[in-house]
Amino acid sequence: MKKGKIGLMLGLAVLLIALSGCAPSGEDVLSEQESQLSGSTISESEPPSLTAEESALLSELASVYELKAGGKTLEEGEELDSPELLGFGVLRMYRLDEQFRDSEGGWRIPKRVLGEACGLFFQGDQPGLDSDASIHFSTYLDEQTLPFTLQEESAVSPEPGIWEVTYQRQSDRGILTPVTYRFVCCELEEVPPLFEETFQPGDALFQLVSVTQRTDLLPEQESQVIEISTAEELLAAAKRINESGYLQQNDTYLLTADIDLTGVEWTPIGFNERVLTFQDEDDPERDPSRQGFNGVFDGQGHTITGLTITEEQGAAFIEVRSRKFPKETMSGMGLFALIGQNGTVRDLRLENAQVLGGSASGSRYVGLLAGTCYGTVERVSVQGTVSGNSYTGGLIGQLMSLGSEAVVRDCTAEVEVECNRYVGGLIGISSGGITADCQVSGAVHAVPDGEVIPSDIGGLVGRCSSGNFVRCHAQAEVFTHAEAWYVGGFCGMANGGSILDCTVDGSLTAAWEPVNDYYNLVPEEPEVEILG
Structure with a gap:
């Protein structure tokens, strides 16, 4: 023809x-x-x-x-x-x-x-x-x-x-x-x-x-600065972010006072979706709206107290997530569900926070601050309890570079973390990205989930997969409540990236090597000094 x-x-x-x-x-x-x-x-x-x-x-x-x-x-x-x-x-x-x-x-x-x-x-x-x-x-x-x-x-x-x-x-x-x-x-x-x-x-x-x-x-974007001083205003901001898209994604949110979320039912910020499928994330020309939170959230040194996500709420998020994102490409529980690659969170403290996905619930990507982070987190400290099924950390469940380098800098976590696999006191899994000058204290618990053997468990990070850690300190006790694989005082498994000038508290990690298993690091061996 x-x-x-x-x-x-x-x-x-x-x-x-x-x-x-x-x-x-x-x-x-x-x-x-x-x-x-x-x-x-x-x-x-x-x-x-x-x-x-x-x-x-x-x-x-x-x-x-x-x-x-x-x-x-x-x-x-x-x-x-x-x-x-x-x-x-x-x-x-x-x-x-x-x-x-x-x-x-x-x-x-x-x-x-x-x-x-x-x-x-x-x-x-x-x-x-x-x-x-x-x-x-x-x-x-x-x-x-x-x-x-x-x-x-x-x-x-x-x-x-x-x-x-x-x-x-x-x-x-x-x-x-x-x-x-x-x-x-x-x-x-x-x-x-x-x-x-x-x-x-x-x-x-x-x-x-x-x-x-x-x-x-496309219509021209006009960035706004929105001040937040009450729990009601924070809820309204979360709703606005989750329902907005292209026109509002570059806005700045400023905390102007400490906020108490005790008794407040919370939906994570950045629990939103693009019109097109998430697989099109590398084609911003077609769908200019970005997934997750992509503005600036500046705590200005203020504290959010009493953030709570119960296991029942976690199960509801999983149901919504599985309907909208069948492949679970984007998901998360925390103050933020997802911090997008253009998103920044800084100068904030969370106290008495509980994000309970539940270790046997199937919940993935759980952290007190964020389930997943593709962007930048600076000078954030968290204190509380967090649990999930996999990819769970005291601060962030999954740190991942997507197009640009994800960064976590000058952050601290004082936490109790419970999970089955990919679990760390600060970060569950780091797939790329830079984590610098951070420290964690508290405890990490590796628990069984049916016949799934716990694995990739670390005092600071569960798995370092092409991630880079510099000048970080782990002071968290690591417990395994079943036979487990890849358990370390600092990191359970490292396959790529680098671990430089880091330390662990020797009094808490006598049962574990600083890094249980590693390969393809640059330099070839992790630099983790045992203190005490």
């Missing part, structure tokens, strides 16, 4: 007039009578316009690309990223997919058919779709829908046979980046066998040739 030819020459004017949507624009040779297009009249002075039918067709074609190719930027002439899914989307669009249903309820479609379907409406190469081998598509695609709609903002024809249509990705849950789709009108020369009842040679088809993210059309 040949994809077709673009009618750009004036000599093809009469032919293009007969092909709906492909008439050249603004040509002097066309009279008002000659420029009848799908029943509408275009005068010489009027700009060309799409008919309602054409607009609906292009919107549906763009929706196929949004759903099956993720709405990614596409340069003209660039190889298609997901041609087999685009071909499948076209078959679904024309209801030609049912004949390929298999006994499992999914689809099994020859690659050649997918290539022909994709080639009808998408320019660009379709590598690997020229054989009779089949691809299986799962039944989950029956339920797959876009989390937004495409609302046409403008449609212009910069030259004959070409249309540039700009859409707003419209969602009531947040702001998405507008997008411009470029289509070219082609004459169909040959019709694939599967489409012979739908098209004929000579029909006009629109083909998608490029996709451009229009960040220039």
